[in-house]
Amino acid sequence: MAYKAFDLSGRVALVTGGNGGIGLAMAEAMAEAGADICIWGTSEAKNAAALEKLAAHGTKTAAMRCDVSDEAAVDRTFAETVERFGRVDGCFANAGVSSGKNAGFTEMTTEEWRRVMSINMDGAFYTLRAAARHMTERAANGDAFGRLVGTASLAAISGAARNEHYAATKGGLISMIRALSVELARHQITANAILPGWIETEMTERSFGWDKFAAAVKPRIPARRWGQPEDFGAIAVYIMSTASSYHTGDTFLIDGGYFLF
Numbered sequence: 001m002a003y004k005a006f007d008l009s010g011r012v013a014l015v016t017g018g019n020g021g022i023g024l025a026m027a028e029a030m031a032e033a034g035a036d037i038c039i040w041g042t043s044e045a046k047n048a049a050a051l052e053k054l055a056a057h058g059t060k061t062a063a064m065r066c067d068v069s070d071e072a073a074v075d076r077t078f079a080e081t082v083e084r085f086g087r088v089d090g091c092f093a094n095a096g097v098s099s100g101k102n103a104g105f106t107e108m109t110t111e112e113w114r115r116v117m118s119i120n121m122d123g124a125f126y127t128l129r130a131a132a133r134h135m136t137e138r139a140a141n142g143d144a145f146g147r148l149v150g151t152a153s154l155a156a157i158s159g160a161a162r163n164e165h166y167a168a169t170k171g172g173l174i175s176m177i178r179a180l181s182v183e184l185a186r187h188q189i190t191a192n193a194i195l196p197g198w199i200e201t202e203m204t205e206r207s208f209g210w211d212k213f214a215a216a217v218k219p220r221i222p223a224r225r226w227g228q229p230e231d232f233g234a235i236a237v238y239i240m241s242t243a244s245s246y247h248t249g250d251t252f253l254i255d256g257g258y259f260l261f
């Protein structure tokens with residue numbers, strides 16, 4: 001018999017960047033555990049394909065178009081999500097972009113720095129702020145429960161050369177979440193960061209290419225394989241569940257034991 005605390009029936013989870021990769025795998029796992037799921041993404045086609053997968057689990061699902069770097073769009077889409085689902089119990093600020101295929105820090109343009117900041121950092125701020133407003137308001141009305149989650153990265157702590165903008169956003173996200181965990185604990189809202197290592201998704205291919213992985217990264221992973229998006233399902237279910245009520249301000253590093261030597 002399944003551990004009952006992991007039954008997410010009646011809970012609503014929002015996953016930004018939930019139409020592919022890690023976000024979709026987390027959304028699918030939570031749907032399988034019984035949660036209603038709203039995903040946000042920028043591509044209508046990818047949203048539609050993801051929705052089809054999610055619907056197979058039989059819970060209520062929706063996919064909304066939202067660019068998380070657009071403050072007004074985030075507030076508007078969050079309100080729409082609450083209207084559609086009645087509430088948001090868990091908010092996974094997962095949308096992100098990377099770009100490891102550039103010439104290096106001395107050549108980094110301000111435009112590129114701002115692009116990564118505006119999606120990864122500003123986007124997480126807008127998203128988590130909207131969710132925190134909603135969750136604290138509910139707590140004030142006697143319905144206290146909340147899970148704020150940010151998908152950070154191993155890159156925040158590993159020395160992600162030629163990806164300084166990306167590393168900075170993920171380090172910033174971890175620090176923001178740690179501070180939030182302290183501020184919001186009294187409302188029964190937890191805040192945690194997930195730090196994936198090297199995961200086989202479209203983003204990694206775009207940013208680094210498979211060749212770089214095989215040559216430089218794989219030897220540093222004791223598991224000798226890419227992480228898969230599905231490696232993130234269980235942590236999402238755990239965080240959304242009542243089992244994690246006392247677990248806040250943490251960084252969940254899921255990287256196959258990646259080491260530098």
Ligand SMILES: NC(=O)c1ccc[n+]([C@@H]2O[C@H](COP(=O)([O-])OP(=O)(O)OC[C@H]3O[C@@H](n4cnc5c(N)ncnc54)[C@H](O)[C@@H]3O)[C@@H](O)[C@H]2O)c1
Pocket residue numbers: 016017018019020021022023040041042043066067068069094095096097098119123151152153154155195196197198199200201202203204
């Ligand atoms: N793949 C990895 O190795 C890895 C490692 C560490 C951290 N991460 C982080 O995991 C998260 C998910 O990445 P992934 O690997 O699944 O890649 P992915 O490209 O499959 O997913 C990224 C998602 O973010 C969405 N997105 C991008 N810009 C957006 C915007 N402006 N507004 C809304 N959505 C937007 C994309 O549409 C996509 O759904 C990211 O935050 C990424 O930084 C990935």
Ligand SMILES: O=C(O)C(=O)C[C@H](O)[C@H](O)CO
Pocket residue numbers: 098153154155158159160161163196197198199203204207
């Ligand atoms: O975070 C990412 O974007 C990755 O693709 C992999 C790594 O965690 C990172 O870049 C490590 O330096």
